[in-house]
Amino acid sequence: MPQLQPQPSLKQLKYFVAVAHTLNFRRASYQLHISQPTLTNQIIKLEEGLGLKLFERTRNGTMLSPDGRELLKHAEQLLQTMTEFQSVARELAQGPKTTFKLGIPPTLGPYLLPFVLPQLHQLYDKLKFYVRESAPSELHTGLYKGDYDLIISPLAGLPNDFVVEPLFTEPLKLVLSSEHPMSKDLLIEPKHLKGQRILTLEDKHHFHHQVLDICNELGAELQRDYEGTSLDTLRQMVVMGMGAAFLPGLYVHSEMHVPESLHVCEIKNKPILRQHALAWRNTSPSRVFFRELADRFRRIIKARLSHVVEVSTP
Structure with a gap:
């Protein structure tokens, strides 16, 4: 019956990866805070246990062997998995x-x-x-x-x-100037949005593309020449009568609790979320x-x- 080879230890794998990255036993031992003879001895034991040569030692220095190159990525994955295991265990034991x-x-x-x-x-x-x-x-x-x-x-x-x-899930509210003809209604018929000027943010925001889809569906006119840089600037443009705007429900809840020259409403039978x-x-x-x-x-x-x-x- 063949004799079972000892399994590599995590310490040996850590030493192997350190030497593989530096290709220099002296520098690797310095990084690991151990003596060079200790590092050399552990690498020899690892090679003996695996039955493989991991490094080629020449007069010009140290190189990974073909077997060493193949095993390096697996050793790195094992060490990363152990690091994650220890991190999760620490959080479970102590809390974040x-x-x-x-x-x-x-x-x-x-x-x-x-x-x-x-x-x-x-x-x-x-x-x-x-x-x-x-x-x-x-x-x-x-x-x-x-x-x-x-x-x-x-x-x-x-x-x-x-x-x-x-x-x-957050609703989008339609915000109009208090001087807008539809500012007395809480629910706006979708057909009444046709041709309406709609303001929105710059197109780097996901919010912009959602409003663009709404305008295309309802026939409203997105005002590309007057795109806002923030929700606050968008609101101020609505106050000045430059158009209507769809604003997020949390913004309306947080920033528009003080009465001003604006009217908040929704599109009838068409929640926008x-x-x-x-x-x-x-x-x-x-x-x-x-x-x-x-x-x-x-x-x-x-x-x-x-x-x-x-x-x-x-």
Whole structure:
């Protein structure tokens, strides 16, 4: 019966990867904070246990052998998996005690996060968010690159290779100047939007394309020459009678509670909605906690904003 070879230890794999990256035993031992003889001895034991030569040692230096090149990617994957395992175990044992980079669109962040983050802080007193605002397409790219740990984004358009947890659905409200002929109606007949001038944001925002689709469907005229740079500028252009605008329900709830020269209404029998989701990379070591976080988001939003939005079912 053949004798079983000893399994490589994680320490040996770590040493192997360090030498493979530096191709220099002296530099690798310095990076690992061990002596060079100790490193050499562990690599020899690893090679003996595998029955393979991982490195070629020549007068000109150290090179990976063909077998070493093939095994390197597998060793790196094993070490990465163990790092993620330890991170998840630490979070489960101690709770989150770190800072996450959160990305969110500027048409949502200021009108959602003040209702959510204070209560999250009460639940997780060591948890912190570094929040940055950007257009959804830029958020998706940033999440891929690691600029963000997680993002809140419109559900439509999110790449399939992200882990996605729907959070809530938000209505879009039609906002008119108080001097507009339809400003006395709470429900506007869809046919009455035909030919109406509609203002919106720049086309880098997902919000822009949603409003464009509405205008094309109802025959309204999107004012491309007067695109707003923010929801506030859009509102001010409506006040000045430059056109009507569709504004997110959370913005209306948060920023338009003081009476002004505006009228908020909806299109009859045609709710216009946008759905938001929390998303992260499927390789994130914090993915277990992120699912818990999505559930916390939904509970807080339901408790504080259910009169404005509809919370998604997990």
